[in-house]
Amino acid sequence: MRREEYRNWRHLFKLDPDKLINDEHLDRICLSGTDAIMIGGSSGVTFENTVELLSRVRRYSLPCVMEISNMDSIVPGFDLYFIPVVLNSRQPDWIVGMHQQAVKTFGHRIPWEMIVPEGYCILNPDCEAARLTDSQTDLDQSDVSAYAKLGEQMFQMPVIYLEYSGSFGDMELVHEVAQHLNHARLFYGGGIVDVHTATEAAAAADTIIVGNIVYENLEAALQTVQVKTE
Amino acid sequence: MRREEYRNWRHLFKLDPDKLINDEHLDRICLSGTDAIMIGGSSGVTFENTVELLSRVRRYSLPCVMEISNMDSIVPGFDLYFIPVVLNSRQPDWIVGMHQQAVKTFGHRIPWEMIVPEGYCILNPDCEAARLTDSQTDLDQSDVSAYAKLGEQMFQMPVIYLEYSGSFGDMELVHEVAQHLNHARLFYGGGIVDVHTATEAAAAADTIIVGNIVYENLEAALQTVQVKTE
Numbered sequence: 001m002r003r004e005e006y007r008n009w010r011h012l013f014k015l016d017p018d019k020l021i022n023d024e025h026l027d028r029i030c031l032s033g034t035d036a037i038m039i040g041g042s043s044g045v046t047f048e049n050t051v052e053l054l055s056r057v058r059r060y061s062l063p064c065v066m067e068i069s070n071m072d073s074i075v076p077g078f079d080l081y082f083i084p085v086v087l088n089s090r091q092p093d094w095i096v097g098m099h100q101q102a103v104k105t106f107g108h109r110i111p112w113e114m115i116v117p118e119g120y121c122i123l124n125p126d127c128e129a130a131r132l133t134d135s136q137t138d139l140d141q142s143d144v145s146a147y148a149k150l151g152e153q154m155f156q157m158p159v160i161y162l163e164y165s166g167s168f169g170d171m172e173l174v175h176e177v178a179q180h181l182n183h184a185r186l187f188y189g190g191g192i193v194d195v196h197t198a199t200e201a202a203a204a205a206d207t208i209i210v211g212n213i214v215y216e217n218l219e220a221a222l223q224t225v226q227v228k229t230e
Numbered sequence: 231m232r233r234e235e236y237r238n239w240r241h242l243f244k245l246d247p248d249k250l251i252n253d254e255h256l257d258r259i260c261l262s263g264t265d266a267i268m269i270g271g272s273s274g275v276t277f278e279n280t281v282e283l284l285s286r287v288r289r290y291s292l293p294c295v296m297e298i299s300n301m302d303s304i305v306p307g308f309d310l311y312f313i314p315v316v317l318n319s320r321q322p323d324w325i326v327g328m329h330q331q332a333v334k335t336f337g338h339r340i341p342w343e344m345i346v347p348e349g350y351c352i353l354n355p356d357c358e359a360a361r362l363t364d365s366q367t368d369l370d371q372s373d374v375s376a377y378a379k380l381g382e383q384m385f386q387m388p389v390i391y392l393e394y395s396g397s398f399g400d401m402e403l404v405h406e407v408a409q410h411l412n413h414a415r416l417f418y419g420g421g422i423v424d425v426h427t428a429t430e431a432a433a434a435a436d437t438i439i440v441g442n443i444v445y446e447n448l449e450a451a452l453q454t455v456q457v458k459t460e
Contacts, residue, residue, distance in 0.1 A: 115384070150330050
């Protein structure tokens with residue numbers, strides 16, 4: 001795929017290497033019409049389970065990208081690598097620290113043209129990602145818009161990612177943040193469980209990411225792809 | 231001035247609004263042949279002393295830029311605004327926090343085309359800037375190179391700034407960091423006290439910044455401008 005193709009994506013399935021999915025379900029996900037598969041998760045992600053999932057998704061023709069959560073699980077062979085920069089973390093490790101360690105470790109071998117930095121704002125205080133990254137989630141609309149604008153303008157981030165993992169977010173806030181962005185792509189994830197929530201989220205953000213529901217209710221998950229034709 | 235002009239600068243004088251400089255000395259600094267005046271400091275910088283120093287420098291035709299250290303001292307009328315992002319700070323405030331607050335406060339009024347983000351690495355543990363920003367200064371060459379590369383590639387920073395404020399840095403390290411950069415400009419500051427140190431620093435970095443010596447030994451400071459013709 002061409003690098004910039006991701007800017008046209010409206011719908012992604014995010015698959016967690018640490019969760020089981022059988023061949024039939026994976027087949028239906030990959031043939032669903034979604035724009036791409038993103039592989040990544042907050043915990044239990046290893047080189048082994050990532051490479052295994054990648055090889056299964058690679059039987060299909062759609063793009064497959066990795067969202068990197070730790071250095072040990074980086075697998076070659078993805079189309080792109082998305083790198084979270086957690087703008088509202090209280091720990092520099094999640095903003096620049098682990099990234100610096102990765103650059104120190106991999107150096108010249110990093111294919112920068114395949115890297116897509118994501119300016120994350122994690123907004124559900126009860127999710128694992130928020131706990132892991134010690135994120136400051138008590139933010140109002142103007143706080144989040146300021147993080148988004150900062151990510152876009154100061155750090156030239158091509159993607160701003162509003163993450164409500166485990167709960168459906170404040171769509172008014174998401175819509176407002178979108179108004180503040182000029183060229184960054186706005187990703188939204190969290191609590192998309194059916195075509196209704198998918199439609200709402202897709203009306204506010206540029207790209208929606210559908211995750212957990214894949215493992216909980218496959219039929220409902222598959223229906224979210226309808227946002228692509230709306 | 232055109233925005234991109236700063237990429238040709240070899241030598242800057244950094245003047246601290248909190249320090250006194252008489253008209254004769256300022257005259258000699260501004261007519262020295264330096265590429266530009268940068269106004270900024272770690273402490274005691276206010277709107278009042280900044281606007282006063284700006285108006286005095288504005289009698290001369292050379293570019294005058296501000297390096298912002300706090301939100302209250304931002305004065306309109308500079309040619310460019312340099313914004314430090316302290317990559318090796320242990321406090322998110324110095325990486326994204328204060329910046330987010332500034333975007334929240336100023337919003338649409340921020341002239342992004344006049345903003346130049348600087349990826350700082352503060353490397354002298356005994357300087358005020360290191361204490362203020364709680365910087366992790368115990369870094370080797372590969373650590374600093376990784377921060378620099380991260381700033382350039384992941385955050386698209388146009389300037390990487392190695393700051394040894396108060397002491398002359400490790401020129402081998404500075405030279406090595408320069409080798410890792412493709413398009414970012416490498417700024418060096420700290421301990422430049424005469425033409426000899428200036429020449430050494432200018433051989434390693436793209437742009438050198440001469441600060442304290444202006445207030446301690448004007449003649450020696452003026453001689454550092456010779457690096458421009460070497």
